Amino acid sequence: MPLFVEVALPVPMRQTFSYKVPESLTVIPKNGMRVKVPFGRQQLIGLVTGTSDTCDLAPHQIKPLIELLDEEPLLPDSLYKLTAWAARYYFCSLGQMMSQALPVALRKGAEVLAETSTFWRVTEAGREASLDSIKRAPAQRKVLELLQKSELSQEEVVNLDLSKSALKALQDRDWITKEERINKIDLSWREHLELGEEPLTLNPEQAIAVAVLTQQTGYHCTLLEGITGSGKTEVYLALLETVLKQGKQALVLVPEIGLTPQTISRFKSRFKVTVAVIHSGLTDNQRLAAWRQARTGEAAIIIGTRSALFTPMAFPGTIILDEEHDSSFKQQEGVGYHARDLAVMRGHLEKIPVLLGTATPSLESLQNALSGRYKHLELGQRAGNAEKVRQGIIDISNQPLKTGISHALINEMRIHLDAGNQVLLFLNRRGFAPALLCHECGHLHECDRCDAFFTVHQSLAEIRCHHCGNHYAIPKQCHSCGSTMLMGQGVGTEQLAAVLEKEFPKYPVVRIDRDTTSRKGALEGHLNAIHKGEYKILVGTQMLAKGHHFPDVTLVGLLDVDGALFSADFRAPERFGQLYTQVSGRAGRARKPGTVLMQTHQADNAILRELMHKGYGEFARGQLNERKQALLPPAWNMLLLRAEANQAIDADNFLSSVAQLLPQNEECEVIGPMPAPMDKKAGKYRRHLIFQTKSRQQLQQAFEIALPQIEALPLAKRCRWSIDRDPQDLL
Numbered sequence: 001m002p003l004f005v006e007v008a009l010p011v012p013m014r015q016t017f018s019y020k021v022p023e024s025l026t027v028i029p030k031n032g033m034r035v036k037v038p039f040g041r042q043q044l045i046g047l048v049t050g051t052s053d054t055c056d057l058a059p060h061q062i063k064p065l066i067e068l069l070d071e072e073p074l075l076p077d078s079l080y081k082l083t084a085w086a087a088r089y090y091f092c093s094l095g096q097m098m099s100q101a102l103p104v105a106l107r108k109g110a111e112v113l114a115e116t117s118t119f120w121r122v123t124e125a126g127r128e129a130s131l132d133s134i135k136r137a138p139a140q141r142k143v144l145e146l147l148q149k150s151e152l153s154q155e156e157v158v159n160l161d162l163s164k165s166a167l168k169a170l171q172d173r174d175w176i177t178k179e180e181r182i183n184k185i186d187l188s189w190r191e192h193l194e195l196g197e198e199p200l201t202l203n204p205e206q207a208i209a210v211a212v213l214t215q216q217t218g219y220h221c222t223l224l225e226g227i228t229g230s231g232k233t234e235v236y237l238a239l240l241e242t243v244l245k246q247g248k249q250a251l252v253l254v255p256e257i258g259l260t261p262q263t264i265s266r267f268k269s270r271f272k273v274t275v276a277v278i279h280s281g282l283t284d285n286q287r288l289a290a291w292r293q294a295r296t297g298e299a300a301i302i303i304g305t306r307s308a309l310f311t312p313m314a315f316p317g318t319i320i321l322d323e324e325h326d327s328s329f330k331q332q333e334g335v336g337y338h339a340r341d342l343a344v345m346r347g348h349l350e351k352i353p354v355l356l357g358t359a360t361p362s363l364e365s366l367q368n369a370l371s372g373r374y375k376h377l378e379l380g381q382r383a384g385n386a387e388k389v390r391q392g393i394i395d396i397s398n399q400p401l402k403t404g405i406s407h408a409l410i411n412e413m414r415i416h417l418d419a420g421n422q423v424l425l426f427l428n429r430r431g432f433a434p435a436l437l438c439h440e441c442g443h444l445h446e447c448d449r450c451d452a453f454f455t456v457h458q459s460l461a462e463i464r465c466h467h468c469g470n471h472y473a474i475p476k477q478c479h480s481c482g483s484t485m486l487m488g489q490g491v492g493t494e495q496l497a498a499v500l501e502k503e504f505p506k507y508p509v510v511r512i513d514r515d516t517t518s519r520k521g522a523l524e525g526h527l528n529a530i531h532k533g534e535y536k537i538l539v540g541t542q543m544l545a546k547g548h549h550f551p552d553v554t555l556v557g558l559l560d561v562d563g564a565l566f567s568a569d570f571r572a573p574e575r576f577g578q579l580y581t582q583v584s585g586r587a588g589r590a591r592k593p594g595t596v597l598m599q600t601h602q603a604d605n606a607i608l609r610e611l612m613h614k615g616y617g618e619f620a621r622g623q624l625n626e627r628k629q630a631l632l633p634p635a636w637n638m639l640l641l642r643a644e645a646n647q648a649i650d651a652d653n654f655l656s657s658v659a660q661l662l663p664q665n666e667e668c669e670v671i672g673p674m675p676a677p678m679d680k681k682a683g684k685y686r687r688h689l690i691f692q693t694k695s696r697q698q699l700q701q702a703f704e705i706a707l708p709q710i711e712a713l714p715l716a717k718r719c720r721w722s723i724d725r726d727p728q729d730l731l
Contacts, residue, residue, distance in 0.1 A: 004055040005029050005065065007037055008095035009046040010107070014707075016094060017046070018055050020064045029065075032073030032080050036066040036109065045069070045109055047098045070112060075101060076312050078349040083310070086342055089700070091707060091723045092335045100335055101310035103278075105288040113292060116180040120167065121151035126175030139166035147176055155289055161520075185296045186274075190247035190315070194272040199238060206231055209377045210238040216353045221344050223324075223369040224357040225617070226379030228585020232357045233263075234383065236320055237270050239355065244271060244300050248317025248352075252303045253339060255326035257281045261524045262548065263303055263322070271301065278304035278311060281520065306331060306339040309346065316350045319343050324356035324365055325578055330728040338726060340365070359585060360578040360616050363624050364634040370621075389587050389594040391612050395603035403499040404491035406599055409557050410503065417507050417536055421554040421592065424538040425496065426545060426583045429560065430513040431455035432495045433488025436463055436474070443480035444489070449683040456488045457515070458495070468682035496559070497539045504537060512540035545583045554594050556587040561600040565607060568677040569730045570632050573607050574623055581616040631669070631692065633726065637699045640727040641689040642676070645719035648685035654715040655689040661706040667694040668702060677731050684720075688730070 003021040019037050021029060029035060029048045036045050043066060055062055075083070079101060087097035099107055106112065127148060134140045143166045146152060152160070157167070170176045202210060209224060213235070216222070226232045236252070243250050254263055257279045268275055276290035276299035290311075293299035297314030304311065306329055321329070321343055329339040340356065347354035356365055356374070369376035382388070394408050402410065404427070413423050435453040436445040445454050447465035454463035456474065464471040477484055488495065497511040510526055517523040523543075529535055530550060538544060538553070564576045580598070588594020600608065610619050628635040641658060643651040655673035662670050669692045676686035693699040710716065 002053070002055075003028070004052050004062070005035065005048050006050040006052070007035055007046040008049050008093070008098050009037070009039060009044050010095045010099035011039075011044075012093055012096060014091075014093045014711075016049050018057055018062060020055070020062050021051075022064045025065070025068060027068060027071060029068055030073050032075040034069040034074060034106070034109070036069060038063050038066060045107060046095055047074070049094060069109060074106065074112060078316075078346065079310060079312055081349055082342065082346050085345060086335075086337055090335055090337055090725050091703065096335050097337075100307070100337070103284065103287045103291045105284040106291075108284075110284075110288055113183075113296070117183050118154035118178060118180055119151050120147060120154070120157060120176055120178055122147040123175055123177050125173075126170070129175050137166070137169070139163040140169055143167060143170060144175060155286065158283065158286065185298050187297055189244065189273045189300045190297070193241070193244050195241075196269050196272050199241070199270070200231075200234055202234065202238065203231070203381060203383065205379045205381055206235050206238075206383070209235050209379065212375070212377060213239045213353070213355065214242040218351045218353075219348050220353045220375060221347060221368075221373070222353065222355050222375040222377060223361060223365050224355060224377045224379070225361050225366075225369070226357065226359060227382065227615075228359040228581065229382040229588075230359070230379035231383030232322070232359075232379065233266060235379075236322070236355070236357065237267070239318065239320070240267070240271070240301065243317040244273065246317065248315045249294070249297065249299070249313040250301050250318050250320065251308065251311065251313060251316075252301060252320045252322065253308060253329070253343065254303065254305060255323045255328035256543070257305060257523075261527065267301055267303065273300035274298055275300070276302045276304075276311075278302065278308035280305065280307065309339045309342055316352050318353050318355065319347050320355045320357065322357050324358045325360050325362040327575075327728045330726075332729065336722075336724045336727070338728075341726070360581045361620065363574055363620060363627060366620055367624060367634045370624075387588060387593045389584055389596050391584065391596045392598070393603050393608065393612070394597055394599045395601075396599050397601050397603070402503075403495060404559050405496075405499075405557075409597055409599060412555060412595070412597060413504070413537075413557070416555040416595075417504060419554075422530070422533070422536050422538060422550060422552040423555045423557070424540070424544065424550065424553050424583075424586055425500075425557045425559060426540065426542075427491065427493050427496055427559045428541050428564065428579075429455075429490070429492045430494070430515055430541055431464070431466075431492035432458040433492055434490040435488070437487055437489040438478035438480060438483055439485035439487055440483040441478060441481040443478055445475070445479060449681070451678050451680045455492065458488075458498075459515075467678065470682075491559075493539050493541060500537050500539065507536035508534060509537040509539060510535040512538065512544050514541070514543070517543065542579060542583075545579060545586070548586060550586055552592070553586050554588055554592045556583055556594070556596045558583060558596070558598045561598050561608070562602055565600075565602060565605060570627075570630070571728070571730075574620070576607065577611055577616050577619050577623070580611055636669075636692045636694055637696050638727060639691045639699060639703060640724040640730065641691070641721060642686065642724065643673075643689075643719045643721040644681070644684040644686045646684065648675075648679075648687070650715065650718040651685055651687040651721075654713065654719050654721065655687050657713050657715055658689055658706070658710050661709050662691050663702050667698060668692070 005019055006016040008016050033048045083097045083101050087094045143162050240250050276293045278290045294302045295312045302311050324340050331337050344354050368374045394406050396406050399406050416423050433456040436456050447470050449470050450467045452467050457464055462471050493511050493513050497509050500509045584596040587596050643654050645651040652673050659670050664670050672689040673687045676688050
């Protein structure tokens with residue numbers, strides 16, 4: 001009897017595809033197994049979603065499978081259900097969602113479980129060889145020196161970035177050798193958990209939080225709202241100890257790669273267990289190795305960024321999301337899923353507790369906590385003997401500024417630096433200057449593909465568009481009048497760091513932004529140097545604002561507050577409140593009292609005043625009421641349709657047709673089409689259409705009905721369009 005399978009493929013078409021199972025195949029395909037199939041002129045790898053004895057297609061239309069790649073399903077039932085739920089919720093194809101859930105190496109057909117591992121070790125001749133005999137070959141010397149101390153696995157060789165040619169040269173000399181060993185899965189941590197250090201004594205608030213969390217069984221979602229420096233990580237560690245002692249695994253999600261090194265070192269020093277790490281900075285093979293360790297149960301703790309959410313656990317115990325408010329948890333390209341929302345759903349499916357921790361909860365999580373959907377725990381005390389931060393506003397209206405810094409802030413910096421402390425200056429603009437201005441005619445050099453100005457990067461000797469990547473050498477003459485009197489307008493982190501080096505020659509300056517940390521290991525190197533006290537002045541963008549612990553920073557200065565206060569996005573006040581609170585939290589984290597100063601032209605701004613006098617907690621609750629009155633998320637549910645085209649009229653006409661297909665009444669609202677806040681980007685005109693409903697169910701049902709009609713519109717082929725459910729960024 002013939003057998004047919006339904007296969008989800010990584011293509012945008014919202015359907016599965018039918019294939020015939022060849023009679024030569026002895027294993028019956030099951031849901032979640034990978035198969036290689038013909039698709040048009042190419043071969044694709046997809047996942048089986050169902051089997052059947054019948055098929056509606058004509059016999060000549062149905063093609064056979066090429067190969068079954070697995071003997072058992074790759075995704076456990078809970079993750080299979082999660083991807084199916086997410087595909088429906090985010091209106092994408094099941095194949096697209098499922099391919100998000102697999103490491104790239106598996107999507108390309110790699111083996112699920114490696115039978116053997118490769119190890120490098122030194123031979124007898126290599127042990128006796130003198131390092132001085134190869135001092136002219138530093139790469140070989142480095143390899144031999146490491147291997148004379150201990151053998152290394154292939155993963156360690158890759159992580160240490162050891163030279164392949166050096167390994168081959170030493171192998172040819174017969175000084176080192178490579179051998180394959182059969183893998184054994186080590187689950188000893190489940191029987192006996194070894195601690196690397198004694199836990200700290202918890203304060204009463206932390207102890208209550210830990211007691212509540214450790215008594216939870218089955219699915220619970222808890223919001224841990226703790227002010228910056230209140231010791232949330234210590235609560236996570238105490239919870240992990242209980243979970244690991246039960247022989248269960250923990251998944252810990254952090255918003256950015258920058259936070260993983262310090263989280264890993266903190267967890268590794270507390271628990272002597274295997275910690276698997278998953279983020280986009282690793283190679284495909286490194287991510288696959290970590291995925292395997294998690295799936296077999298060898299890794300007790302899995303730490304990663306957004307994509308680690310889909311990592312299978314053999315013994316699921318708990319999911320922790322640190323800095324849950326962070327917008328990095330929302331994917332912007334491709335499928336726009338939100339890791340926080342899917343983590344809560346995964347906890348529900350796997351019947352395990354989920355903990356969301358932050359000093360500045362997102363309004364979505366806060367509403368769920370206040371309405372009783374989530375349990376709400378609060379930490380209002382700074383851990384240890386850390387004192388409350390002193391806050392102040394520097395009104396810079398009519399004040400002379402030295403490269404964006406007021407005299408008052410410079411004087412305050414001097415006091416803190418002379419006392420032997422560190423100072424952090426926050427400026428959310430990388431580059432040398434945000435614009436290139438002609439001093440004669442006033443012309444500002446604008447990107448020819450976007451509605452944005454070029455940023456000047458002095459160290460690269462180029463002007464660069466931060467929106468489309470367009471870049472040129474810094475022009476010698478004005479494009480408008482031909483004058484040679486060109487100057488940078490405004491201040492970026494590069495210029496600020498250069499000026500501070502001249503102003504404070506005795507105190508070393510470090511700049512941390514995307515430009516200075518793009519090389520592998522650069523961020524870790526900078527952070528280690530800061531902790532050792534090698535740098536006294538820290539200049540950075542929001543990369544520096546998140547979760548880092550700098551015990552010697554006693555002064556934090558925010559330079560360009562005004563730019564963050566005014567935005568076309570309704571989330572701007574919430575974002576600013578979070579950013580201000582997070583940056584302020586870097587000051588005075590140890591025994592030293594901290595000071596936070598904000599430079600602004602808007603000294604009487606209501607948002608600033610409310611944040612300073614009432615703190616983020618009350619400010620956020622006020623914002624929630626405003627959103628309810630304005631019928632904005634999280635009170636209402638939002639879906640954003642983006643369209644871009646070479647001709648603006650095509651995008652406009654398409655979205656106007658879409659608007660006709662959506663319901664409009666007291667509980668459903670359609671806004672637009674309208675130009676995006678940045679009308680033109682990378683040569684394309686951009687338009688937005690917003691669909692809002694009172695309940696989530698209404699949005700789901702109305703859009704599911706409209707979607708096939710939208711896809712069938714002839715205008716849909718004239719522009720690129722995408723769906724963003726629960727958008728975090730309206731730009």
